[in-house]
Amino acid sequence: MTTALITHDDCLRHVTPPGHPEQVARLEHILAVLGRDEFDGLMRVKAPLVADDDLLRVHPARHVDAVRAAAPAQGFRSLDADTHMSPGSLDAALRGAGAAVRAVDLVMAGEANNAFCAVRPPGHHAERETPMGFCLFGNVAIAARYALDFHGLSRVAIVDFDVHHGNGTQDLVEEDPRILFISSHQMPLYPGTGAAHETGGSNNVVNLPLRAGSGSDAFREAWRAHAFDRLNAFAPEFLFISAGFDAHRADPLANLNLVEDDFTWITRELISIARAHAGGRVVSTLEGGYDLEALAASTAAHIRVLMEQGE
Numbered sequence: 001m002t003t004a005l006i007t008h009d010d011c012l013r014h015v016t017p018p019g020h021p022e023q024v025a026r027l028e029h030i031l032a033v034l035g036r037d038e039f040d041g042l043m044r045v046k047a048p049l050v051a052d053d054d055l056l057r058v059h060p061a062r063h064v065d066a067v068r069a070a071a072p073a074q075g076f077r078s079l080d081a082d083t084h085m086s087p088g089s090l091d092a093a094l095r096g097a098g099a100a101v102r103a104v105d106l107v108m109a110g111e112a113n114n115a116f117c118a119v120r121p122p123g124h125h126a127e128r129e130t131p132m133g134f135c136l137f138g139n140v141a142i143a144a145r146y147a148l149d150f151h152g153l154s155r156v157a158i159v160d161f162d163v164h165h166g167n168g169t170q171d172l173v174e175e176d177p178r179i180l181f182i183s184s185h186q187m188p189l190y191p192g193t194g195a196a197h198e199t200g201g202s203n204n205v206v207n208l209p210l211r212a213g214s215g216s217d218a219f220r221e222a223w224r225a226h227a228f229d230r231l232n233a234f235a236p237e238f239l240f241i242s243a244g245f246d247a248h249r250a251d252p253l254a255n256l257n258l259v260e261d262d263f264t265w266i267t268r269e270l271i272s273i274a275r276a277h278a279g280g281r282v283v284s285t286l287e288g289g290y291d292l293e294a295l296a297a298s299t300a301a302h303i304r305v306l307m308e309q310g311e
Helices: 024-033 061-070 089-108 139-149 167-173 215-226 228-234 260-278 292-310
Strands: 003-007 043-046 114-117 156-160 179-186 205-210 239-243 282-286
Touching: 003 089, 003 292, 024 292, 043 089, 061 089, 089 114, 089 139, 089 282, 114 292, 139 156, 139 167, 139 179, 139 239, 139 282, 156 167, 156 228, 167 179, 167 205, 179 215, 179 228, 205 215, 215 228, 215 260, 228 260, 239 260, 260 282, 260 292, 282 292
Parallel strands: 003 043, 003 114, 114 282, 156 179, 156 239, 179 205, 239 282
Antiparallel strands: none
């Protein structure tokens, strides 16, 4: 068994306005790095279009219909100041959610130990009825609910180390006691949510706000002090990762000052927990990261650790 890399060329056809940080080049840089010989062992899988039934596990039909209706035939359509659609955006978003669902199937079937979904647009800011923060659908939340409802699991966890709070994921899962959601993020910063007192309707949310400039030591201590014990006590049967790499010190949108080794560290720690409780079942999905070189290097560091477990 191995690590599955799930992506699709449609994710390169989601075009944003000139100068937008969530650009096609993000995925191009990642795929270029993953084309190196050291990544030959990846199981490369094309992402399917997500089924409507799976979108409806977390989003109401009116949200799905509104996103479909917003897709332009040409040019751009702005859903808010940050979130835009082009003619290729709808299929890209449907592939992103489809990749996460396909990853669950591969891991549950034992065809892969774990999986990474190299997709865009990202998903963790998409709320139940509100696309925002570059995101249209809640990819990770969709996959988590699919694992519970379709595969019959009892408990899954979502961890999010993107520099921005995963407000969308929190909105989609905070009333479901079967899902534990943990997010570390810079605060104050967009979207303005994620305070430590936000613990969810089922006490199933753990927020780890970090001050600007915190750096590696503060990041690691927050996870050690407030997250790992909680994960172990919850004993998830599947672990999902919202893998945003914009906490890197080179990223232009924030300043938590992490480096590639921090992403290696957190990935190893999370895989260790997944091995203890979930048979090593992990699905990771790309979120943010806007310095192209740092994004590619950080993603590579993350996937190297996934591949170590997949050997």
